[in-house]
Amino acid sequence: MCDTCGCGATGRDHQHQVEHREIELEEKVLAKNDRLAERNRGMFEAMNVLAVNLVSSPGSGKTTLLERTITDLKSEMTIGVIEGDQQTDRDAKRIEATGVNVEQINTLDACHLDAHMIRHSLSKFSLAELDVLFIENVGNLICPGAFDLGEDFRVVVLSITEGEDKPLKYPGIFLDSQLVLLNKMDLAGFLEVDTDQCLSFVNRVNPTSQTLSVSAKTGEGMALWYDWLRQKVAKKNER
Amino acid sequence: MHELGIMQNIVNTVQNYAKENDINKVSTVILEIGRISGVVPQALEFCFDVCSNGTVLEGAKLEIDNVAAVGRCKKCNAEFDLIKNNFCCPTCGRADWEMLSGRELIIKGLEVI
Numbered sequence: 001m002c003d004t005c006g007c008g009a010t011g012r013d014h015q016h017q018v019e020h021r022e023i024e025l026e027e028k029v030l031a032k033n034d035r036l037a038e039r040n041r042g043m044f045e046a047m048n049v050l051a052v053n054l055v056s057s058p059g060s061g062k063t064t065l066l067e068r069t070i071t072d073l074k075s076e077m078t079i080g081v082i083e084g085d086q087q088t089d090r091d092a093k094r095i096e097a098t099g100v101n102v103e104q105i106n107t108l109d110a111c112h113l114d115a116h117m118i119r120h121s122l123s124k125f126s127l128a129e130l131d132v133l134f135i136e137n138v139g140n141l142i143c144p145g146a147f148d149l150g151e152d153f154r155v156v157v158l159s160i161t162e163g164e165d166k167p168l169k170y171p172g173i174f175l176d177s178q179l180v181l182l183n184k185m186d187l188a189g190f191l192e193v194d195t196d197q198c199l200s201f202v203n204r205v206n207p208t209s210q211t212l213s214v215s216a217k218t219g220e221g222m223a224l225w226y227d228w229l230r231q232k233v234a235k236k237n238e239r
Numbered sequence: 240m241h242e243l244g245i246m247q248n249i250v251n252t253v254q255n256y257a258k259e260n261d262i263n264k265v266s267t268v269i270l271e272i273g274r275i276s277g278v279v280p281q282a283l284e285f286c287f288d289v290c291s292n293g294t295v296l297e298g299a300k301l302e303i304d305n306v307a308a309v310g311r312c313k314k315c316n317a318e319f320d321l322i323k324n325n326f327c328c329p330t331c332g333r334a335d336w337e338m339l340s341g342r343e344l345i346i347k348g349l350e351v352i
Contacts, residue, residue: 020266020350020351020352021350021351021352022348022349022350023348023349023350023351024347024348025256025346025347025348025349026345026346026347026348027252027256027345027346028344028345028346029245029248029249029252029270029344029345029346030245030248030344031252032248110241110244111241112241142277143241143277145277146241146276146277146278146344168325168326171275171308171321171322171326172275172276172277172342173277175275175338175342203334204325204326204327204334205326207334207335207336
């Protein structure tokens with residue numbers, strides 16, 4: 001009996017009843033996310049909102065950085081925040097205390113925000129009134145790198161307590177970022193970390209990324225980050 | 240660990256394709272996964288059985304082509320493995336390159352019955 005189709009024929013050159021076909025698909029696995037991200041991008045474009053996706057490991061100081069940024073800039077620009085965490089609204093409450101609009105997304109089992117979640121969250125904002133929308137992604141240096149949210153800029157917050165070699169160990173997230181904020185510089189004197197080498201590793205992985213050294217706690221270096229934001233907001237409004 | 244969601248995406252995409260093209264049984268799914276795609280191939284394999292159960296993919300073989308992260312040096316044009324060389328050109332030592340491959344996350348094709 002033929003092993004392939006189970007028919008009674010013994011020879012090799014008979015027609016099998018079962019026919020295999022090969023099909024080329026070349027379909028991106030995240031095509032659906034990418035399409036939704038494009039829609040979000042179109043919305044930000046139409047409403048002149050600068051969307052900034054903040055990514056980092058857990059505990060790098062993203063929320064502290066946002067609190068200080070909002071406090072210092074809210075008199076000159078209208079800011080909204082989407083907070084992504086697996087659980088709790090602790091970060092949203094901290095941001096709320098600064099007086100701006102904030103929406104918490106709890107991703108539960110998911111380790112990243114995706115374009116679909118952002119789309120739903122956007123309906124809670126009056127986008128026409130916003131200058132900047134910060135999207136604080138789930139603290140994770142791997143997964144958020146694969147998901148385009150439709151943002152204008154991806155900013156990595158890397159704290160010096162994480163060690164200087166993170167860009168080489170987790171290159172994916174740095175590849176698509178336009179700016180890296182090296183945070184917790186106030187601790188530089190207490191740590192054996194080579195911050196210059198850390199910045200050179202960032203540029204090795206992404207030669208076009210800008211880098212700024214800051215301390216969200218003391219305010220050191222934050223003025224340059226604010227200038228970066230002002231410049232991007234102005235450019236967005238020019239269009 | 241977003242491989243479960245990624246695999247669910249893959250299964251949904253193939254299922255939709257199968258439905259549109261009157262395919263009743265998929266025997267092989269071929270994926271291309273880049274080394275810097277943020278996805279772990281072994282974890283994808285682990286999720287495949289769970290996600291494909293009860294679909295046209297049930298019992299199918301999962302083939303994963305791992306794609307190296309390759310850059311081309313902008314100075315000397317050498318092509319090199321980015322990860323093995325710590326993102327520096329091994330020929331001239333510069334870290335200024337364009338990425339040729341390594342971020343793929345693609346359903347390359349299917350074998351169907």
